[in-house]
Amino acid sequence: MMTAPTRCEVAIVGGGPAGVSCAIWLKQLGFNPILIEKNATCGGLQLLNAYTNTWIATSANAHGKDVAAALQANIERHEVQTRMSTTAAEATLNHDGITIRTDADEVIKASFLVLAGGVKPKGAGFAARIGLLVGPGPAVASSDFTGQRVAILGGGDSALENYRFIKNRGASLVHVYARSIRARAEMLEGASPDDIHVGSYTTDADRNLVNGEHYDVVVVLYGYEAHKSALMGLEPLMRSDGFVFTDQDCMTSIDRVYAIGEIAQRAHPCCVTSMADGVVAAKAIQRRMEASKASQFLGAVKRLGRAAAMAAT
Numbered sequence: 001m002m003t004a005p006t007r008c009e010v011a012i013v014g015g016g017p018a019g020v021s022c023a024i025w026l027k028q029l030g031f032n033p034i035l036i037e038k039n040a041t042c043g044g045l046q047l048l049n050a051y052t053n054t055w056i057a058t059s060a061n062a063h064g065k066d067v068a069a070a071l072q073a074n075i076e077r078h079e080v081q082t083r084m085s086t087t088a089a090e091a092t093l094n095h096d097g098i099t100i101r102t103d104a105d106e107v108i109k110a111s112f113l114v115l116a117g118g119v120k121p122k123g124a125g126f127a128a129r130i131g132l133l134v135g136p137g138p139a140v141a142s143s144d145f146t147g148q149r150v151a152i153l154g155g156g157d158s159a160l161e162n163y164r165f166i167k168n169r170g171a172s173l174v175h176v177y178a179r180s181i182r183a184r185a186e187m188l189e190g191a192s193p194d195d196i197h198v199g200s201y202t203t204d205a206d207r208n209l210v211n212g213e214h215y216d217v218v219v220v221l222y223g224y225e226a227h228k229s230a231l232m233g234l235e236p237l238m239r240s241d242g243f244v245f246t247d248q249d250c251m252t253s254i255d256r257v258y259a260i261g262e263i264a265q266r267a268h269p270c271c272v273t274s275m276a277d278g279v280v281a282a283k284a285i286q287r288r289m290e291a292s293k294a295s296q297f298l299g300a301v302k303r304l305g306r307a308a309a310m311a312a313t
Contacts, residue, residue: 018277035075145169151217197211225245
């Protein structure tokens with residue numbers, strides 16, 4: 001027998017800082033969202049963050065795992081409905097909202113959908129293996145670089161941050177290869193000019209060669225991009241840099257579908273801007289839902305008025 005679909009006002013896919021923020025705000029605004037998260041606990045990219053979050057004003061000494069634990073605790077404290085260890089596999093548009101099918105064979109019908117997760121490190125064709133790391137996070141943080149020759153590919157903040165981290169972990173040398181430098185000026189402080197190679201370069205991933213020079217470890221740090229699977233078959237307008245295009249309210253090119261946090265990268269990607277996105281989307285959805293209820297109420301009043309007038313004639 002076919003199970004009846006679960007109905008909610010807002011389905012949020014992704015339990016990182018953006019998704020949790022959106023869910024908590026919606027719950028406190030009087031709505032009943034459902035948060036779907038593929039991991040067993042909330043946290044998003046913070047589950048992979050091995051560094052201290054010195055940029056968060058209220059949590060200056062918290063590591064990624066601490067931020068993730070706080071997100072999970074708050075989602076529980078506010079008694080938000082969740083579907084943990086669950087993947088939102090497919091989404092289809094209806095005249096009155098969105099239908100989401102999960103890998104747990106649950107069908108969720110929601111008036112609004114918020115995409116709040118689903119990014120992956122840009123690999124540019126490189127496949128992670130021993131001696132070749134793709135993306136920041138635990139793979140870098142847990143590696144022993146003592147006495148090793150390391151090449152970093154990429155010119156953003158992450159590349160320069162990991163340059164310093166790997167040097168401090170005892171690497172014999174660390175070279176950064178970047179077609180252009182996008183890192184903040186202060187990130188370059190302390191970096192030896194001899195270690196930074198700006199311009200085109202060649203790589204041989206099979207032999208760990210960069211510009212013909214051999215390295216024990218090559219670290220690919222080209223940033224992130226939206227993961228196609230996170231779109232669940234939907235086709236919102238995408239930006240040229242690989243992220244979902246949104247308007248000032250975080251809505252995508254698809255009506256009733258919003259994108260927040262890393263998948264949209266509306267501002268500098270971090271916990272704080274992701275959480276702010278969650279608030280923006282929650283308030284925008286609140287306005288939409290309350291305007292709809294007000295319109296329905298006024299329509300009912302007008303119908304009653306017409307009925308009364310007809311009865312009086």
